[in-house]
Amino acid sequence: xxxxxxxxxxxxxxxxxxxxxxxxxxxxxxxxxxxxxxxxxxxxxxxxxxxxxxxxxxxxxxxxxxxxxxxxxxxxxxxxxxxxxxxxxxxxxxxxxxxxxxxxxxxxxxxxxxxxxxxxxxxxxxxxxxxxxxxxxxxxxxxxxxxxxxxxxxxxxxxxxxxxxxxxxxxxxxxxxxxxxxxxxxxxxxxxxxxxxxxxxxxxxxxxxxxxxxxxxxxxxxxxxxxxxxxxxxxxxxxxxxxxxxxxxxxxxxxxxxxxxxxxxxxxxxxxxxxxxxxxxxxxxxxxxxxxxxxxxxxxxxx
Numbered sequence: 001x002x003x004x005x006x007x008x009x010x011x012x013x014x015x016x017x018x019x020x021x022x023x024x025x026x027x028x029x030x031x032x033x034x035x036x037x038x039x040x041x042x043x044x045x046x047x048x049x050x051x052x053x054x055x056x057x058x059x060x061x062x063x064x065x066x067x068x069x070x071x072x073x074x075x076x077x078x079x080x081x082x083x084x085x086x087x088x089x090x091x092x093x094x095x096x097x098x099x100x101x102x103x104x105x106x107x108x109x110x111x112x113x114x115x116x117x118x119x120x121x122x123x124x125x126x127x128x129x130x131x132x133x134x135x136x137x138x139x140x141x142x143x144x145x146x147x148x149x150x151x152x153x154x155x156x157x158x159x160x161x162x163x164x165x166x167x168x169x170x171x172x173x174x175x176x177x178x179x180x181x182x183x184x185x186x187x188x189x190x191x192x193x194x195x196x197x198x199x200x201x202x203x204x205x206x207x208x209x210x211x212x213x214x215x216x217x218x219x220x221x222x223x224x225x226x227x228x229x230x231x232x233x234x235x236x237x238x239x240x241x242x243x244x245x246x247x248x249x250x251x252x253x254x255x256x257x258x259x260x261x262x263x264x265x266x267x268x269x270x271x272x273x274x275x276x277x278x279x280x281x282x283x284x285x286x287x288x289x290x291x292x293x294x295x296x297x298x299x300x301x302x303x
Contacts, residue, residue, distance in 0.1 A: 024126055025080055027073070028133050030110070031117035031142025033063065033189075038142070039134055042118075048074040050085070051113055065089055065114035065190050073105075080105045080122065089114060089190055095201075110145075115189060117142055143193055144200035146221075147214030155212045155224050156273045163226070163267055170267040171233035172276055173223040174284040175203065175240065178259045178292040180219035183251070191251040192219075195258060202243050206236065222280070230266040230297055237262040237295040245293065259293035266298070 029040040042049075042059050049058035052070040061070070067087035074081055083102045084091040090099025092112040105111065107122040107129075121129045139151040147155070156172070163170040177183075177199060184192040196219065203213050203221060212224040225233050241260055249258045263283030267276055279298075287296040 025120070025122045026126060026130070027059070027111070027118040027120055028130060029116060030119045030133065030137055033115050037116070038137060041130065044073055044075075044080060048072060052085075061114055061116050063114045063116070065188075066116070070113055080120065082111060087113075095197075115193065141200075141215040144197050144215050146200045146204065147212060149214065149216050152212065152214035152216060152222050152224065153273060153277075155214075156276060159224060159226050160267060160271075160273060160276065168227045169229040171225040171228045171230060172265050172267075172280045173225065173233060173237050173240075174216070174263040174265075174277075174280040175221040175223065175237075176261050176284055176288065177219040178261055178288075183256070183258075187251045187256075194251065195249055198247065198249060199244065199258075199260075202247055203240060206240055206243060220284075222277075230264065233264050233266065234295060234297050237264050241293065241295055261287035261292045262295045263287055264295060264297040 025044040027042045027044065029037050029042075032038055032040075046058065050069055050072050051057055051059040051061065051066075052068050053061060053063065053066045054068045057069065067085070067089070069085045070087040071085055071091045072083045074083065081102060081104050082091060082093070082100065084100060092098075093100050093103050093105070094110055105120045105122075107120065109120045111118045111120065119133055121133065123129070139147060139154070141148045159170055162168070177195065180192065180195070183195055196215070199221065200213065200215065203223060207213055207223055207225075210226050211228075214222055214224075216222045223236075225236065228236070241262060244258060244260045247258070249256050261284060263280045263286065265276060265280035265283060268279075271279070283296045283298065287294050290296065
């Protein structure tokens with residue numbers, strides 16, 4: 001690999017941040033197919049820079065889902081803009097389902113190019129923003145912007161003793177997208193990413209403020225439901241199952257049907273966090289084996 005490419009794509013260490021100028025606008029990689037790319041910082045200190053698959057770009061993304069010259073970032077009148085360069089898969093900003101052709105980036109905006117997501121940092125406190133972004137990456141799934149497995153485990157570790165201390169119920173949902181591999185194989189991983197983001201949004205909107213959603217891994221999500229007995233958790237799970245089944249998932253202009261299987265567990269005496277997740281996961285496995293697109297609670301409680 002040539003040294004020029006190394007410079008363009010190198011990871012900025014925390015030590016290097018101390019000597020960089022404050023106020024430098026930058027893009028930080030918060031989601032990428034290669035874990036070593038996470039946290040990579042690209043300072044926008046040129047009037048214009050390009051992003052693409054070819055080596056001559058200022059920011060090189062080595063992915064088939066990225067066009068050779070995909071997008072351009074440029075300074076205009078003291079602001080930062082992104083312009084799509086007629087890319088094949090488009091450039092996306094935040095949660096807008098439609099690709100942008102030309103868009104001003106504002107502090108905290110997220111920009112998706114191919115299978116990489118950047119966060120735009122700007123202002124006099126860029127270093128502090130960078131540290132906060134890196135910390136959030138340890139507990140947040142960059143693709144769906146919900147908690148990750150680590151965050152879910154932290155929440156359960158906190159909620160179990162609270163439920164025991166106050167003698168309150170605690171339930172857990174394990175949610176898995178049915179036949180998700182077929183989506184990736186048929187439409188590609190970018191389409192699969194879109195389905196995952198939609199799924200996180202559907203689940204988040206149905207849950208209550210004190211509930212916690214997270215992406216447990218792959219196409220599997222989990223929801224922690226404090227002060228919720230099994231019957232209430234099953235009701236919420238059924239609502240989620242129906243919402244997903246009825247949602248118009250659109251991939252490459254085509255509407256596809258997506259369903260989920262859900263396992264529902266309630267905290268039992270003597271159950272630790274590992275046992276709690278295992279109980280819900282075993283019920284999810286049963287839902288998958290019994291035909292999918294269904295909710296399965298413990299058989300002893302529901303006939």
